[in-house]
Amino acid sequence: MPDDGTRLPDVVFVCVSNRGKSVMAEGLARLDAADSLHATSAGTSAKLGASPNELSTQVLDEVGVDISAHRPRQLTDDLMRAADRVVVVGTAEVTPPDGVTVEVWDVDEPSARGIDGIDRMRLIRDELRSRIADLAVRLH
Template structure:
């Protein structure tokens, strides 16, 4: 969902990579539904394993409960967003997580691109 929001709000101003330390086999269908409700299609995305190279090539690394399994490189910006895990949750919980992720993405964008506003408010 974070990748969907970031692409939606930042357009091509930021390169987005999304991966997990223990990705599932498929994207959560309830997350797909929640994002579709706000006009964002994430159906083409597939879970990917987080690689050392992906972290090394990134300026900012946002984790969601990655803990000690995520590689750390000096000079990178790291944030761990503590969120309710949407896996196995109903649509009402996933909507709240979706909306919290949007707010965090908007804050991140304002910090990374302070002279620009999101493409959509």
């Protein structure tokens, strides 16, 4: 909570499976913007009971974020209504209920340039960190 006692904005990061980009964004927001926003994540087609993507987990471990215990959850209208901002990270298709603010981040896809594996995930992680820093400033 901010020093002035006001409530932090609630942000839901969304991707398709809630095993990669959205959970990475959630973890990075908790690391870099915990004093500016409250982060959670969900998927439009969540892989319930699954674990986070191995490479996502590895690149977040490199910066001190542990997402290994995360379990995907399905995006719902109620979850979106409870959020101050819904941020779509990547290609997920989201139809928000009336009154819900959705922001779409067209995250670079390094694999389109032949960059795969851990190098791909590091580039995505670094882009997400930059976008989260900007979001925290805009919402604060």
